[in-house]
Amino acid sequence: MTQAETLSFLRPATGADITAGEEVCPVCSREVQYEFVPLVALPNELEGLIRVNAPDTQTFEAVCARCVRLFERAKEQIVSDAAVTKDGSHVLSTPLRLDADERFTGKGVTIAFLDSGFYPHEDLTTPHNRILAYQNMNATDGEVASLFQPDVASWHGMMTSVVAAGNGSLSNGFYRGIAPEANVVLVKLARTGRITEQNIQDGLEWILENRTKFDIKIVNISAGGDFEQSYLHDSLSQLVEECVAKGLTIVCAVGNAGHLLTHPVFPPASAPSCIAVGGLDDKNSINRSKRGMYRSSYGPTLDGFQKPEVIAPSIWVPAPILPNTPTAQQADFLETLDKAEDIKLHALIAANPNIEPDLDAALDRPAYLIRQFIALKLRQGNVITKHYKFVDGTSFAAPIVSSVIAQMLEANPKLTPQQIKRILISTAERLPHYEVDRQGWGVVDPRRAVEGVMKSKV
Secondary structure (H helix, E strand, O other): OOHHHHHHOOEOOOOOOOOOOOOEOOOOOOEOOOOEEEHHHOOHHHHHHHHHOOOOOOOOOEEEHHHHHHHHHHHHHHHHHOOEOOOOOEOOOHHHHHOOOOOOOOOOOEEEEEEOOOOOOHHHHOOOOOEEEEEEOOOOOOOHHHHHOOOOOHHHHHHHHHHHHOOOHHHOOOOOOOOOOOEEEEEEOOOOOOOOHHHHHHHHHHHHHHOOOOOEEEEEEOOOOOOOOOHHHOHHHHHHHHHHHOOOEEEEEOOOOOOOOOOOOOOOOOOOOOEEEEEEEOOOOOOHHHOEEOOOOOOOOOOOOOOOOEEEEOOOEEEEOOOOOHHHHHHHHHHHHHHOOHHHHHHHHHHOOOOOHHHHOOOOOOHHHHHHHHHHHHHHOOEOOOOEEEEOOHHHHHHHHHHHHHHHHHHOOOOOHHHHHHHHHHHOEOOOOOOHHHHOOOEOOHHHHHHHHHHHHO
8 A cells, every 4th residue: 555545544533443542543552633544444464464563452443544654664574574473463673663764774874882892794794884993992903803703792782783773684674773874883892791981981082083084973882881970070971071072972871770779870871961871661562552661770860960861672672693603503493493394393403413402302202392492492592583683771772872863963964962962852752650760751752853853954
């Protein structure tokens, strides 16, 4: 159905259309006054896709035009490329869940990432390489060779950079970031173990020195400092302020200690001028009524600043599996088994020993029990496909916000960090029934943020 055809079915809601609330869409839970589309007016495949991705909603006969457009745009990719859950619904991509504006892809904008380590994932390097630079802060010459070593330290930074700027090349573009054409600069902070505040400061100083060379506009920091302190006496926080004053937008993960009695926000997220990002749990759904808080840290800071400013998905986030690792081998094998016929399961397991010991031990079990083992292993490993898995933590909420900012800067390259922050918080949507301290100004809204940028240009 084309947009024109969809628009021809728009009409006010009636009591017969909506089972609970005449002005609330049963799929996304948004209030709607005039734009409802009867499901009978939709192609069967599109109607089925909408219904199955609202599996715990009561019977409904109409949905808002926004949901129709959303699923129509993504229909072909969802059907062909998205993983299917046991209830028949699909593992949705981040741009789809947040309804990101597809007109903007971060093209021409450079995001720098400070993290433990990185890997040149295909979602960043094909069809052309968008990694502009790699700097290893532990080596005098930058040690480019370490970028190609798939070790434990590579996982985190690879995932944060791909969550923001990956183009989903291993899923035909479906599990892409919100800024799939942005350029990236990767700065490795530590060899192994915990990243220190000094590590972050050293990396940020390198970015400040090289910002013009690589045209860096956004810095994503998914790491925290050593302890809570005032920005007035903290050199890292003061460096953040200097970076912002010189035109860099600094985006920081706020941390994952919201479930504790003390939930301090450490530098650099506590710096006044950065954009600190907390966590949303949207249940892998576009239904806003399902939205809840992730266990992210929150302020106020020692200086009395509200942190985080905004929240973004911090759980059920699709991210890449590090290639050439045991985890990648296991995910590949589990996907093969999951798609295989029952009669072939025993032979496949016997021919691939030591990949999954539990399955090796289950060779004498009937096929239906082996199926249960496979499903359990997929769930325990958060495996979506052989190339992607679910991850959680505010480490992945921050790059989502960084990718939205890349869209904003593509729409208007002249935006200052202060303007970006103001537009993000003014277009965010607060969650009902949750304390303001935990969520700041609310859930980042990519589409409204870009619209806010376009309006500011008029």
